[in-house]
Amino acid sequence: MIRALAAASLRRHPARTALAILGVAVAGALLLDMVMLGSGMRESFRRFLLVQNFQLRIAPKGTLPMDTEATIDSASAILRTLHTNPDIVAVTPVLGAQIHVLQGARALTSFAVGIDQSTEADYQLETGANVALPDRIVANAAFFKVMHVAIGDTVDAVTGFDPQLRTYVGRRKLVLVGQGRFFYTSAEQPVAAVPLATMQAMGGPQRADRVSLVLARVRDSANADSAAAWVDRVIPRVTTISTDAALRQVDERMGYFRQLAVILAAVSLVVGFLLVTTLVTVSVNERLGEIAVMRAIGVRRGRIVQQIVLEGVALSLIGAAGGLALGLVTARYLNAILSDFPGLPSTFHFFLFQPVAAVRSLGLLVLAGILAGAYPAWRAASLPIAGTLRREAIA
């Protein structure tokens, strides 16, 4: 009966109820989007770093991974040293460079990585085969599109343009064997992978036994930060950054962004709370006589509170459900806009839906709805019956 009364009360002014639900839905959507943005960027970055589960990134001293053209010499020795640490279970070297694909008089540029053929550390193969043999190349869809090539074609690739001699240092005929999705580059940027030895050979003597980056996987039970510290100590010419350390840096750099998200989320919560409070208060004030009569005929105070709180809960629940749908749609739209930003890796998302975070934030909204209904409910149920009836009679 109480549920029926609560539902009846909400149906009494359908337009007002619908507007309140819409308001809560908008507040819920904003709350959800801010939660998705606040935690989503960090989580997306974490997933981005851990996409192939390499927790350590070893770069030339004082640089960030692939941030400059600097390289690490004596890569073979470094790999051997890394293998001496029992906590490091896998390592994979990467050498990045610009390559130019010659097509008649034209030279089309692409970024390329020389990789260890045994690990797909940089890409996920979509079609074709991996770069298992020398002079093989796997590229992304943008490469195929820009170069107008297909799997099975041979491309004339060069690297290391010497401006004095006006020649290229390395030139190779590379056979396109597969198409892959590259994790760390944007989808629009042409990018390719070749065997590390091929890439080093194309770079000439300057690139012999050099790498831009070494990725290392640490045993699950080991501490990645300790392993990073060990690498920095044993190989002083490198800087090692663990995923956790990278995330800490992200946290520091994005602190302001997350604060903004938290503030906007809090504002949306307050807006939802105020909306429900306003509607329930208005609704209760209209029904003071009715509530006094209910009390007079023997309806318990708690039951009246329950009924009014139920109204707030219903508004919040329906609004939260609407907010979930609306939030997901707007997040998808906004994510599409932001992800189009040039240079962003395709695996990176600004808004990341995490069910637990979504349930928690919308649960908070429903809790706000309960609290919003509780005060006007208790106030109404506590009004003196006789006095209220007298005032109603006079009114």
Add this chain to the structure above:
Amino acid sequence: MTVTDTLPAPGPNARKPEPIVRVRDAYRDYPMGKETVHALRGVSLEIAPCDNVAIVGPSGCGKSTLLNLMGVVDRPSRGQVLIEGRDAGAMRDREATEFRLRHIGFVFQRFYLMAMLTARENVELPMAEAGVASAERAARARELLDYVGLGARERHRPGELSGGEQQRVAIARALANRPALLLADEPTGELDVRTGAEIIDLFRRLNRDGTAVVVVTHDAELAAAAWRTIHMRDGQIVSQPAR
């Protein structure tokens, strides 16, 4: 089972039973702005089971305040109000609510039905509160609506009923938990003469069937239908025929 758990109709010459309401030297003061209104000033009266009493007097003389004290929705500032032997002033809110639910029926001038509930659901409301099972309360609600002549309109909402019909639904609601005492505050105040007469008949029938009825009214016909008429003025009873 009868609608009002019929008691033998006592009639005017019946043996004097124990009163179900006993008001002893009751005062009720309440603040209004900076002033104190003395709504009741030493009122004493008794209501017998199956009594039929009209309380009349000019507006503001304390009729409704007295009714509220008898209905346990208000407490006297001084004095004592005993309902079925229990001191209404000493009851805590929860007890008073429970007492009203099971022992007292209220009828108001403005009916105060729940607009979004049907006639039957309105009648079921106090029974639901009293924990009566769904099937049982539906049956009793139908029985009560039949009793007040609205058996065919149980599915109608208050907005679809005339004023007289709404007041009859309110009376059926007041009887839902078989109260010994029915209190009505200006029950014909918003009704035309013909509809008011129907309500008067209904109260008479109710009283005959064993429910004590106390009405506060300005309606001379309603007052005339009661066995006893208590006259009030300035918070005091000025005339009160013996019961």
